[in-house]
Amino acid sequence: MARFRADWVWTSTGPVRGGEVCVSDDGLIKRVRTAHTTGAKAEQLPGILLPGLVNAHCHLELSDLRGRVPGGQGLTSWAQALLARRRAPQDEAIRDALDQAFDLGTAAMIDVTNSGAAMPLLAQGPVSGVAQIEVLGIEPDRCEAALEHAARLLLAPGLPARATCHAVVSCAEDLLEDLLASPVVPGPAVTFHCDEDPADADLLRDGSGPWADFLDRLGRQWRGRLGSAATPVQLLEGLGLLGPHVALVHCVYTGARDLDRIAASGTAIVLCPRSNLYIGGILPDVPAMVQRGIPLAIGTDSLASVDDLDLLKEAVVLASAFPEIDPSTWVFALTTGGARLLEAGSASRGDGSDLGGLVAGAGHGMLLVELPPTEDPVATLLDGTQWPRRWLCPPRRP
Ligand SMILES: [Zn+2]
Structure with missing residues (x-):
């Protein structure tokens, strides 16, 4: 299982600072934490974690x-x-x-x-x-x-x-x-x-x-x-x-x-x-x-x-x-x-x-959009800059 921490995580209520998402080896989201514990081994990523887009x-x-x-x-x-x-x-x-x-x-x-x-x-x-x-x-x-x-x-x-x-x-x-x-x-x-x-x-x-x-x-x-x-x-x-x-x-x-x-x-x-x-x-x-x-x-x-x-x-x-x-x-x-x-x-x-959504049980992939340090990640995300983005885990196929 991989753990991803980022500056921001997109949740059902909008962006949350400093979240952590755990993903199983086969691409299923196991857990989403909005206040991560320290000490555990995880990537710390700049920007925002998003679910795959529709x-x-x-x-x-x-x-x-x-x-x-x-x-x-x-x-x-x-x-x-x-x-x-x-x-x-x-x-x-x-x-x-x-x-x-x-x-x-x-x-x-x-x-x-x-x-x-x-x-x-x-x-x-x-x-x-x-x-x-x-x-x-x-x-x-x-x-x-x-x-x-x-x-x-x-x-x-x-x-x-x-x-x-x-x-x-x-x-x-x-x-x-x-x-x-x-x-x-x-x-x-x-x-x-x-x-x-x-x-x-x-x-x-x-x-x-x-x-x-x-x-x-x-x-x-x-x-x-x-x-x-x-x-x-x-x-x-x-x-x-x-x-x-x-x-x-x-x-x-x-x-x-x-x-x-x-x-x-x-x-x-x-x-x-x-x-x-x-x-x-x-x-x-x-x-x-x-x-x-x-x-x-x-x-x-x-x-x-x-x-x-x-x-x-x-x-x-x-x-x-x-x-x-x-x-x-x-x-x-x-x-x-x-x-x-x-x-x-x-x-x-x-x-x-x-x-x-980025919720436990979901398997539609997770993206990282790399953003500079920001207090308003969604405004930054949509400010017209082509921010780098990549799949951290791709969507599972049904
Ligand atoms: Zn049409």
Whole structure:
């Protein structure tokens, strides 16, 4: 068994000074002490011990598009550029992305896939994960074909997986009900894109805007098949599809009343701030989410909209943009906030400490981020400096 002492240890209540973590030879945390005894043999490390981080939203299959999809003009133009450049997923780019994510401290990932190409690589690679098989469909024959494709991918061995919708605006109303109902058997949260662009609400409210033009150009028979509501969140609420089994990704344009609905239902939100800035140049109203106590997680989104899969850089952006919020909020979101979405739940969901905390019995790895002497380790951690980081013990594979 190895004992690690450091200036600071991340715990369920935030950073604690001078802690000690004992880890078994096979990578299981045996004990966490916040006031270590002196005299015992242990490494004394500068900086902070963190649990392995959770990337709550990625699309590994787009990894070969790094730097190839221009941003800055909003989601619809980014999506069209993506479709024009997209090719068959490249295994080597996916493997490189996974290795990079692991080296940067990612222990687990919620990966969204259409093709299923990343699933075997995620199952074998250094990062554990859940695949979310993204279904799009508006006309009945397309919905049926998409569900059959998802059902085939769900049979693939080696990786927990579930089907989800791509977004409220790309699925027929009855398909949303099929995919997003609260599960009878508890499972990982279902995650999907929501309010990433104001065009989402335009389409549902009065069938206008860039998405309407886009769907018309593709020849989709969408009129009368998509749901009708003032906003995506109101559509979901009306269909009874919000709840702790759901995490909405982005919510860049979600207004105050809809955030009230999200908070009241126990729905989580996954923030992808660097992707939002790259695609649309704007961040969500995160303070309004924090004020309402909405459970938050953080994802990178794909390499088609960020330069790397470094989760701490996402937290740095949030800490810099919202200095009025306690920066520990972002570390919780990167750890237990994402982990609780991986845990089994349905009408209720745990706090994520089993899969995302430095607690006895956990096996999702422990990182050291080397910091200079500091009285405020989280502010220092997220001050924008690329502090050295390394795994003291890697995550155990299930
Ligand atoms: Zn996405």
